Amino acid sequence: MTMSEQGPVLIPGKKRSPLKFIFSCVGVLVILGLLWTGFVWWKMDHVQSSSLNGTSDVGIVLGASMWGDTPSPGLKERLDEALKLYQEKKFSTLIVSGGLDKPEYKYTEAEGMRNYLVAHGVPEDSIILENKARSTYENLLYSKQIMDEHGYTSAVIITHQYHGMRSRDIANYLKYDHPQLGLTESQTLQMKYHKPREVLAYTKWKVDELLLWLGWKKA
Numbered sequence: 001m002t003m004s005e006q007g008p009v010l011i012p013g014k015k016r017s018p019l020k021f022i023f024s025c026v027g028v029l030v031i032l033g034l035l036w037t038g039f040v041w042w043k044m045d046h047v048q049s050s051s052l053n054g055t056s057d058v059g060i061v062l063g064a065s066m067w068g069d070t071p072s073p074g075l076k077e078r079l080d081e082a083l084k085l086y087q088e089k090k091f092s093t094l095i096v097s098g099g100l101d102k103p104e105y106k107y108t109e110a111e112g113m114r115n116y117l118v119a120h121g122v123p124e125d126s127i128i129l130e131n132k133a134r135s136t137y138e139n140l141l142y143s144k145q146i147m148d149e150h151g152y153t154s155a156v157i158i159t160h161q162y163h164g165m166r167s168r169d170i171a172n173y174l175k176y177d178h179p180q181l182g183l184t185e186s187q188t189l190q191m192k193y194h195k196p197r198e199v200l201a202y203t204k205w206k207v208d209e210l211l212l213w214l215g216w217k218k219a
Contacts, residue, residue, distance in 0.1 A: 059085055082182070097143050098133055159181075161183040
């Protein structure tokens with residue numbers, strides 16, 4: 001019998017291993033994750049304080065943890081940067097933003113910051129408290145609401161250098177008018193912990209931003 005009489009000879013295709021496919025997908029995700037991490041880390045390291053040539057309406061100090069009744073060493077660094085800029089007359093009013101860390105604490109982050117600033121010579125009537133925020137997004141959202149209530153339009157956002165990129169990104173989303181940054185390098189925080197954590201926090205923010213844009217998350 002000839003080949004034509006037998007019909008075409010079919011060679012079975014090689015089946016793809018499901019396990020190999022899964023490993024390939026995982027490998028791609030790992031590579032993409034590493035590329036994203038490197039990109040965010042690079043952006044985070046290259047954010048700098050703004051050139052504060054003029055005078056802004058307010059300085060906004062983003063909260064950090066309290067140690068009992070007093071600001072933590074990291075929060076004091078932000079407050080000392082705020083004091084320096086205030087004394088240089090970069091703004092005449094301060095908004096201090098942060099809620100209560102623990103139910104047993106006597107002061108919110110905002111109240112603890114107010115007490116520190118007053119003890120270092122800032123008049124109490126130059127400080128506005130924002131006592132509810134529990135995240136950077138809320139810090140800037142509620143501070144923007146205070147600015148709108150008082151007719152303020154320009155702000156210097158005061159925080160640590162590693163935190164500046166996410167802070168400005170959120171401020172831009174909330175439609176701050178050309179938000180400026182007053183950043184301080186930390187001498188007390190462990191960057192081997194805080195920088196990787198900030199990469200995760202920035203990634204979460206970008207997901208939240210997408211969900212807010214889609215209307216799947218409340219502002």
